[in-house]
Amino acid sequence: MRAVNLLLAFLLVLSWWGVKPAQAQAGVDMELAASVQFGEGITFIARLKAPLPIQGASLFIHDTLQGITYSQPVTFDANGVSEFRFDVRQSALRPFTTLLWRYDLTLADGSVIQSPAGSVRYDDTRFAWQTLESGALRIHWYNAGDSVGLAALNAAQAGLQKIGGFFAPDLSQPIDIYLYASESDLRGALPGAEAWAVGHADSGAGVITVTMEAGADQNVQLEQRIPHELMHVLLARQIGAGYRSLPAWLREGMAALAEVYPNPDYDRVLLDAAARDALIPMRDLCASFSPQLDSAFLAYAQSRSFVTYLHGQFGADGLLTLARAYAGGVTCERGPERAFGVTFVKLERDWRVNALGQESLVSTLETFLPYLVLLCVVVLFPLLGILSTLRKKGTAHGRST
Numbered sequence: 440m441r442a443v444n445l446l447l448a449f450l451l452v453l454s455w456w457g458v459k460p461a462q463a464q465a466g467v468d469m470e471l472a473a474s475v476q477f478g479e480g481i482t483f484i485a486r487l488k489a490p491l492p493i494q495g496a497s498l499f500i501h502d503t504l505q506g507i508t509y510s511q512p513v514t515f516d517a518n519g520v521s522e523f524r525f526d527v528r529q530s531a532l533r534p535f536t537t538l539l540w541r542y543d544l545t546l547a548d549g550s551v552i553q554s555p556a557g558s559v560r561y562d563d564t565r566f567a568w569q570t571l572e573s574g575a576l577r578i579h580w581y582n583a584g585d586s587v588g589l590a591a592l593n594a595a596q597a598g599l600q601k602i603g604g605f606f607a608p609d610l611s612q613p614i615d616i617y618l619y620a621s622e623s624d625l626r627g628a629l630p631g632a633e634a635w636a637v638g639h640a641d642s643g644a645g646v647i648t649v650t651m652e653a654g655a656d657q658n659v660q661l662e663q664r665i666p667h668e669l670m671h672v673l674l675a676r677q678i679g680a681g682y683r684s685l686p687a688w689l690r691e692g693m694a695a696l697a698e699v700y701p702n703p704d705y706d707r708v709l710l711d712a713a714a715r716d717a718l719i720p721m722r723d724l725c726a727s728f729s730p731q732l733d734s735a736f737l738a739y740a741q742s743r744s745f746v747t748y749l750h751g752q753f754g755a756d757g758l759l760t761l762a763r764a765y766a767g768g769v770t771c772e773r774g775p776e777r778a779f780g781v782t783f784v785k786l787e788r789d790w791r792v793n794a795l796g797q798e799s800l801v802s803t804l805e806t807f808l809p810y811l812v813l814l815c816v817v818v819l820f821p822l823l824g825i826l827s828t829l830r831k832k833g834t835a836h837g838r839s840t
């Protein structure tokens with residue numbers, strides 16, 4: 440596993456290296472160290488092992504999760520030491536992201552040499568994490584006994600089983616699951632997250648963060664939230680780079696299907712909205728969900744129900760075909776047509792009728808069609824006749840003046 444990680448890091452470094460100028464050459468002897476002050480900054484320190492005639496230096500910090508590289512001019516003092524504090528509040532750095540970093544040194548003769556790369560993980564250092572590992576799964580928690588780690592591991596394994604009903608999960612890379620003891624602790628780690636978020640998955644990094652409040656329904660929370668986030672990570676691995684192009688309703692709907700104990704309020708809210716004809720049009724759930732708690736909850740409930748309906752109609756393979764169509768770049772509206780040969784509009788209408796018992800507008804029209812035809816013959820056609828006669832008169836009158 441470690442070898443795979445190293446290889447991955449090496450590949451990332453290579454691709455990151457690829458954009459460097461041609462005159463750059465590797466081979467400067469340097470000691471590297473980095474320390475994390477979570478929520479504040481990361482201090483990067485470099486020490487040259489032998490003196491070099493340095494004219495200028497740049498530090499490159501690469502966020503492997505978001506693919507962003509920061510660069511910063513730095514100085515080396517008389518002892519060959521450089522220290523730079525990277526302010527994480529100025530960046531969108533997510534917790535548990537791995538950063539790669541290195542220096543470009545411009546020498547007196549104008550040539551540029553590169554330092555070796557360092558790697559540091561932006562861990563949430565506010566807590567004393569405990570870890571339980573089983574296969575690819577690594578559970579991390581704090582302020583609680585071992586039983587919490589075990590319960591989370593069981594929830595994760597139950598989630599893997601459910602996900603296995605859709606596709607074979609790719610566990611060749613580890614998945615880290617961090618349990619936060621309160622929403623405010625998690626908020627401290629994810630400052631930009633929606634107020635209602637109780638979990639988050641950084642699919643590319645295989646990092647999951649969830650909250651788990653102590654209490655009687657703690658295990659139920661774990662069995663909802665961990666499998667949900669696991670599905671995000673594993674579906675992303677299954678689909679590849681195009682995963683971000685999947686509509687929100689498909690990503691969240693599939694994640695909801697992995698939940699071992701789905702929230703019973705989903706059905707209540709959904710049927711209530713259907714009865715009041717207050718459902719959100721599915722095309723409004725393509726890009727993202729509302730930041731408002733109640734409409735976000737309805738969006739989750741609808742996505743879960745809609746994807747359950749698609750699963751029933753087209754099976755797990757159908758869902759994956761649809762996901763791959765989206766990953767390939769088809770628009771949200773055209774996805775079902777590409778995957779199933781059915782329009783989005785028809786699919787949504789069928790779902791409302793079959794899953795939610797809504798009266799179909801089409802079937803209503805079909806029922807009333809004969810009466811509509813009669814209405815046209817009896818009222819509309821004579822009316823059109825009168826109108827056209829009036830218009831002819833008006834035109835003639837106009838011409839005479």
Ligand SMILES: [Zn+2]
Binds near residue numbers: 667671690691
């Ligand atoms: Zn989700």
